[in-house]
Amino acid sequence: MQATSPVVAPVLDVADPAFSITSPQVHAAREASWYATTPYGIAVLRYDEMSRLIKHPRLRQGSVAWPAHNGVVDGPFAQWWASWILNKEGAEHHRLRRLMNPAFSPKLIGALVPRFQALATELIDGFAARDRCEFVSEFAEPYAARVIAIMLGLPEEEWPVIARESVTIGLAMGVTLKEDLPQIEAALERLYAYSDELIADRRAHPRDDFVTALVNASREEDGRLSDTELRDAMVLLIFGGFDTTRNQLGLAMQTFSRHLDQWRLLAERPDLGRAAVEEVMRVNPTVRWVTREVLEDFEFEGVQLTTGTTVHLYSESAGTDPRVFAEGFDITAERKPHFGFGGGAHHCLGHFVARSDMSEALPLLARRMRDIRLLPGDAWLPDSGNTGPTSLPIGFTPGS
Numbered sequence: 001m002q003a004t005s006p007v008v009a010p011v012l013d014v015a016d017p018a019f020s021i022t023s024p025q026v027h028a029a030r031e032a033s034w035y036a037t038t039p040y041g042i043a044v045l046r047y048d049e050m051s052r053l054i055k056h057p058r059l060r061q062g063s064v065a066w067p068a069h070n071g072v073v074d075g076p077f078a079q080w081w082a083s084w085i086l087n088k089e090g091a092e093h094h095r096l097r098r099l100m101n102p103a104f105s106p107k108l109i110g111a112l113v114p115r116f117q118a119l120a121t122e123l124i125d126g127f128a129a130r131d132r133c134e135f136v137s138e139f140a141e142p143y144a145a146r147v148i149a150i151m152l153g154l155p156e157e158e159w160p161v162i163a164r165e166s167v168t169i170g171l172a173m174g175v176t177l178k179e180d181l182p183q184i185e186a187a188l189e190r191l192y193a194y195s196d197e198l199i200a201d202r203r204a205h206p207r208d209d210f211v212t213a214l215v216n217a218s219r220e221e222d223g224r225l226s227d228t229e230l231r232d233a234m235v236l237l238i239f240g241g242f243d244t245t246r247n248q249l250g251l252a253m254q255t256f257s258r259h260l261d262q263w264r265l266l267a268e269r270p271d272l273g274r275a276a277v278e279e280v281m282r283v284n285p286t287v288r289w290v291t292r293e294v295l296e297d298f299e300f301e302g303v304q305l306t307t308g309t310t311v312h313l314y315s316e317s318a319g320t321d322p323r324v325f326a327e328g329f330d331i332t333a334e335r336k337p338h339f340g341f342g343g344g345a346h347h348c349l350g351h352f353v354a355r356s357d358m359s360e361a362l363p364l365l366a367r368r369m370r371d372i373r374l375l376p377g378d379a380w381l382p383d384s385g386n387t388g389p390t391s392l393p394i395g396f397t398p399g400s
Helices: 024-032 047-053 063-069 076-083 090-104 106-110 113-125 135-152 156-173 177-204 210-215 227-257 260-268 270-283 315-319 351-368
Strands: 035-038 041-044 059-061 132-134 289-294 298-300 303-305 310-314 369-374 389-391 393-398
Touching (some): 024 315, 059 063, 063 076, 135 210, 135 351, 156 227, 177 210, 210 227, 227 389, 260 270, 260 351
Antiparallel strands (some): 298 303
16 A cells, blocks of 8 residues: 555554544544554545445455454354355355345334334333443343344343353454454354254244244345355344444443433434434444455555555544534434445445334433433443443433
């Protein structure tokens, strides 16, 4: 990669576990240049450049290289990672997406909305009278895991299995991947066994549900999902669905604790639930960066990008770019699209699920938990890759 512009790009040490992708350092770098250099390649910091590069025809999905960046080049985890629909390109990506899309239909997910509402109410009832809770363990984790159980037709009491294994696999999104690999691969093996049982059951006893839709997915021109594709997809859906919702709910509470006027408005206007999800994901997304890789040399905004260069597109930095967004947090404002679910051909397949379950949960939380405030004792995943709280004590005034 070679810059032909006289501007010297800032340097960001993303590989440092203490690095924060939402820090003043990153925002200052955004004001100095549209990009920065990092140990992994180039980091794109502004909205306009991100919106163009995320769909650029000379870039491919880049997260396929993440394990290799961290010294993991073979083994069960590397093979599973390479199998992701997210990491496929061209005809193969489109084939998998066409086969899997029907399982994510709005009609199928929309029918589950009353279950999501009842689940959120049940969990809030468990701590509402106390005026405080540990939000991750008492709401975000069980809610996210039980939503997955509901979708997959599993007994909801099995949610701790989904949560435990997904949390462990989530370590792969951080810069300590290689150190955590033995734990990650053990969790992956357990979820493979879990998925195999689930698939075998639906083949023997079909239902009108998500898993059966995947098992039966077939098109004359695309064939059907193979056994390996099914189990790889199932594990990705269990992990991805849990990880995104758990983390994003915690980040939403952090954000709203800084904007109590908006929290009160959401309690009064539950119809703003979907808008609240979008605004939170603009300013505080769990997916801190979207990754692309340069397929062939080209020049972009005065920078020569060479084949093989990794391009990290910083979601939060772009979503809060003052060139595009007025300062502040407003769930009633009309905004340009955020990048919390990626973009282009690799836009998150499960975005409708995440949007649905969170948009039902947040207004109920706002109504029952007034004047929220973060209490001491919070703990967080590293602020890079995918992030969120692992512990989030919250105090509040009980509402009706």
